Amino acid sequence: MANGVWHTGYGIEINLSLPDLGHPDRPDLLREITRSVTDREPQLLECLAHHDGRECLSESGGKSPWMFVRRGRVGGRRPLVASHLPITHKATPAESAQHKATKERIVGTAARYGLDAEAEVSVANRRSVSDAVVTGPGGIRIGWEIQYHHLSPSSVHRRSVIAVEHGITPLWVAKDRTASLIDRVPWARVDDMPWKDIADGREMVIRGGYRHLEVWKCVPSGERHCLMSEGAGHCGAIHADWFVPALCLPQRDPVHIEDLVLRSATGESVPVYVPNRGNGRAGRHMWVSADDCALWQELVGEKTPLPTAPVEDEDDVITFAEQEIDRACRAGEEGWFVSDGRPQRDLDQPTGGFTLPRMPVQRSGDSVRITAVERAAASAALGCQPWELGLCAGCGQLMRRHGRNTAMYCNVCRVLLNGR
Structure with a gap:
């Protein structure tokens, strides 16, 4: 892969392995040479071998001595490399x-x-x-x-x-x-x-x-793990995260x-x-x-x-090895993957989510201290309408208290009261 190129507009040699490209007086040079070829003069960048009058393997092979600059991928590094035009993928x-x-x-x-x-x-x-x-x-x-x-x-x-x-x-x-x-x-x-x-x-x-948004209350009886704990603990807060349909509870249709x-x-x-x-x-x-x-x-x-x-x-962060320019023409060695394959980007894992702080315990007789956001989160996590929310008679936490088939105590308190 080529780490140097000739700039025909400025008449300068560019070392792609240096942070300043060998020209500290030109702070916009990196932006200029990495622009899409469609937005600049196609003959702006030239193979060094061709410029020096030596054999350009690309030109001798019936292709172009003109080049463009991209990020390569070598052993986890992202160096800048110069490749011959045209190298854009031609669809089969x-x-x-x-x-x-x-x-x-x-x-x-x-x-x-x-x-x-x-x-x-x-x-x-x-x-x-x-x-x-x-x-x-x-x-x-x-x-x-x-x-x-x-x-x-x-x-x-x-x-x-x-x-x-x-x-x-x-x-x-x-x-x-x-x-x-x-x-x-x-x-x-x-x-x-x-x-x-x-x-x-x-x-x-x-x-x-x-993806679908899932909101749940982090309690021992819940099916999802705690976003705040690496172990099997439960924090009592309300979590929200995004899941692909197959990982939703219950599973969503594709x-x-x-x-x-x-x-x-x-x-x-x-x-x-x-x-x-x-x-x-x-x-x-x-x-x-x-x-x-x-x-x-x-x-x-x-x-x-x-x-x-x-x-x-x-x-995508560029890495600079600060090497001498390799002046040989490297046409034929310029596959899109310089050496390493691209990593998978489409991962099914949750995004990291969002956690509302555990709401303070509410006591009957006191005015309920809950914000509109907490109310929306609680109703989503508990699967009920906001007007159905009420206080657990045991722990004072919000629960689905009103409406049909409701109870006075939350699931956790019912377990404690039943001695299980």
Whole structure:
């Protein structure tokens, strides 16, 4: 892999292994050379061997001596490497057929539901083209991006930002757990299946990217573990977290691509971004029901919009080895995976969730000291209406006290009273 390149515009040699690229007087140089080739002069960066008058293996092989810069992946490091153009993935006939069949299925589904749908929609003077745009009755526009081969994170962000700026909510479709778009933008993952099955209407389940909000009270009789304890303890607080349908209690029905076409366009399902509370630089994008989104925002007291600029996570931080430039042409050694495979990004684990502090014990005769957020959380965790909440006659904690088939004591107190 090449760690050096010639900048034809400035007439300078760039060392990609140095933090300042060998030019501390040009602080914007990194941003300039890592821009998408579609947004700059294609002949801006040149193979050093070609510039020095030596053999460029790419050119002698009938290809281009011009280059672009990307992040590599070597032993957990992310060095900058220069690769010859064109190296963008050319879809195989099977991938092209999959892509076309999925696009036609989305547009056809929208039409059956009475939604407006259009394929190959240009945005921002053709700076970006959505595979399909579905418009709901309320004017919601969903830009479906079917991405069955690798695309760099910067390209994913750039195209998503352009869509958002033009009133389109992006919805990226992947078939690979390692796809770089996962959790960087609103996304959905489907099975890798033959194009004929897609065209014939075979079931297309959303395997990743759609979640449900689960709220529960952390008590010994509960089926879920405590988010605050590494052991088997129970804190008595109310937890909330996001789960894929198969891990919900009880298990939820799977979401199909037809469901998401309809729900996203009508606003019944919406994209949310849930930050990782242990690391503010990372988080999860997901599609959820509008009701779950409203409850989550009420619980956590925040609204996180769609991203408007690229955000690096730990997996994208550039590492600089500070080496001498290797001036040999490395064409032919420039597979997209420099050495290591990409890690899985679509993980089924919960997000880390949110915990409301344990509510103070309430005593009958006192005014009930509970906030609107606590009341909403308690009613969700206990599966009852807010007006059904009341105080346990034993411990004074909130419980489902009013309505049909209710009791005076919570489950924990009933166990204690019965001596079990």
